[in-house]
Amino acid sequence: MAASASPAAEPGAGGTAERRGRAAAAGGAPTVGSAVKAAAAGRYRSVFRPGLFGGQVHWVTGAGSGIGRCVAHELASLGAHLILSGRSAERLEQVAAEISADGGSGEFVAFDIRDEDAVRAAVAQAVQRHGAIHGLVNNAGGQFPAPLATISRKGFDAVVATNLSGGFLMMRELFVQSMQQHGGAIVNMTADFRNGMPGMGHSGAARAGMANLTQTAAFEWAHAGVRVNAVAPGWVASSGMDRYPPALAPLIRGLKQHVPLRRLATEAEVSAAIVFLLSPAAAFITGALLPIDGGAPLGSAAFPSADHERSQPFEAFHRAQPPQVLR
Numbered sequence: 001m002a003a004s005a006s007p008a009a010e011p012g013a014g015g016t017a018e019r020r021g022r023a024a025a026a027g028g029a030p031t032v033g034s035a036v037k038a039a040a041a042g043r044y045r046s047v048f049r050p051g052l053f054g055g056q057v058h059w060v061t062g063a064g065s066g067i068g069r070c071v072a073h074e075l076a077s078l079g080a081h082l083i084l085s086g087r088s089a090e091r092l093e094q095v096a097a098e099i100s101a102d103g104g105s106g107e108f109v110a111f112d113i114r115d116e117d118a119v120r121a122a123v124a125q126a127v128q129r130h131g132a133i134h135g136l137v138n139n140a141g142g143q144f145p146a147p148l149a150t151i152s153r154k155g156f157d158a159v160v161a162t163n164l165s166g167g168f169l170m171m172r173e174l175f176v177q178s179m180q181q182h183g184g185a186i187v188n189m190t191a192d193f194r195n196g197m198p199g200m201g202h203s204g205a206a207r208a209g210m211a212n213l214t215q216t217a218a219f220e221w222a223h224a225g226v227r228v229n230a231v232a233p234g235w236v237a238s239s240g241m242d243r244y245p246p247a248l249a250p251l252i253r254g255l256k257q258h259v260p261l262r263r264l265a266t267e268a269e270v271s272a273a274i275v276f277l278l279s280p281a282a283a284f285i286t287g288a289l290l291p292i293d294g295g296a297p298l299g300s301a302a303f304p305s306a307d308h309e310r311s312q313p314f315e316a317f318h319r320a321q322p323p324q325v326l327r
Contacts (some may be wrong), residue, residue, distance in 0.1 A: 042318040043102055044077035048275055054079035057130045058278070061113060061170060062140030064091030066238040067189070070267035070317050071137050071274050076104030078275070083126055083133070084108040086140060098319060113140050113166030123173040132182035135278045136174050138167040138210075139189045143203035145244065156202045163206035168213060171228070175221055183225030185278045188214050190289065192234040194297040207232075211289050218287030227286040229277045234293030237264040241323040249325050261294040261311035264326075268316035 058075050062068040063084035076082050076099045084092045084106055092108035099106050109126070111118040126133060141163040146155065171186055178184070190207040191197065197204030211230055218228040235255045244252065256263050273292050276282055291297075299305055 044073050044318060045316040046074050046077055046275070047272060047316070048074075048078055048279065050078065052078040052279060053134070056134040057081045057083065057126075057132065058135035058137065059083040059085065059126070059133055059170075059174065060137040060139055061085050061167075062189075063095055063108070064088050065095075066240050067233070067236065067267050067270050068137070068139040069095050070238075070320065071139065071271045072106070073099060073102070073104075073317060073319065074268070074271045074275055075135075075137075075278075076106055077102065080105075080135070081130070082106030085113075085122065086110060087112060113170055114161045116169055119166075119169040119173050123170075123177050127177045131178075132184075133174055133178045134182070134184050136170060136184070136186045137189075137274055137278070138170055138186065140166060141189055141203075141206075142240075143200050145199050145248065146202070147199060148201045151202055156205075159202040160206045160209070163203060164209045164213070167210055171213075171217060175217075175224070175226060179221070179226045180224045184227075185282075186217070186226065186228045187274045187277045188228070188230040190214075190230050190232045192232050192291065192293040192296060194232075194291070214289065215287045222286060227277075227282070229282070229285060229288045229290065231270065231273050231277070232289055232291045232293065233265060233270045234291070234296045235259065235264045236267060236270060237322055237326055238267050239321070239323055241325050244325075252325050259294040259296045260298060260305040262305075262308055263294070263311055263313060265292060265294060266313045266315055266317070267320055269314050272314065272316070 053075060056079070058080040060068050060072045060075070060082060063072045063082075064086040068086070072082050072084055072095060082099065082105070084095055085108065086092050087110060089108070089110035092110055096106050096108045109122050111122050113119055143159045143163065144155070167188055171188070174184070174186070188210050190211050191203065193204045193207050197207070211232070214228050214230040221228060241252055270292050273290055277285065277290065294311075
């Protein structure tokens with residue numbers, strides 16, 4: 001199994017265009033080991049200043065779980081109004097309710113990002129309500145483990161549609177309908193594909209395509225004041241790990257041994273990088289791909305990394321819970 005930014009087993013792309021809703025949103029602080037107790041007590045502990053995104057509207061796709069849920073909480077805690085989208089209205093409603101309980105503002109809309117008409121309609125309705133959409137976190141995605149020799153054409157196309165084509169549709173429609181006039185920032189989700197993605201070639205191809213698409217959009221849309229960047233997470237301790245087959249559990253538990261920092265990333269560590277790229281501090285950064293992989297692709301079997309416990313995780317998401325497979 002290769003490093004993956006988004007969980008396996010299902011394309012976390014969309015849902016039903018009929019179910020839409022509004023709610024309020026914001027955030028708190030995690031502890032991959034004591035998340036439940038922390039959630040009862042707090043708000044998202046972002047390193048960024050309060051009110052950073054006050055008065056802005058930010059859209060997070062794949063916001064019903066995992067990294068997308070965490071990013072939505074952090075942005076809301078910093079004053080942004082959130083548009084949460086994904087395929088499951090029930091999950092989105094739950095995240096919106098969490099954000100509301102934490103004092104933030106948001107709404108949700110369920111649709112399939114692979115459906116061009118649904119994307120266009122959802123963006124049009126959001127623009128009609130808000131006027132300008134200031135940021136997009138193109139997080140929705142998913143894949144399943146399979147060697148190249150066994151991937152069907154249907155499976156390959158489904159993963160590419162979810163991780164590349166759907167993201168393109170979101171970028172294009174938000175640019176055409178809003179950011180072309182108002183400017184904005186886009187952060188695309190890729191994965192740690194630097195040394196290929198053995199066991200997930202379909203996802204690797206799509207993620208590499210998204211990285212190149214990010215560069216092209218950064219160049220073509222700079223004149224409109226739109227910045228486009230991407231992040232490439234490696235192994236992240238998120239709920240997506242529980243979607244892999246049980247047979248992969250021993251492999252998942254041993255992943256940290258392949259990371260020089262000797263641990264997996266927290267969702268908050270990925271979110272912090274995304275929030276930075278959306279922020280004014282990154283005003284001169286566009287077309288960049290930021291790895292968040294703990295150095296996993298570095299080194300070789302000829303020079304193995306040393307065991308240690310020196311790397312301490314950044315645990316900022318008060319509602320984070322470790323995946324069952326790591327408990």
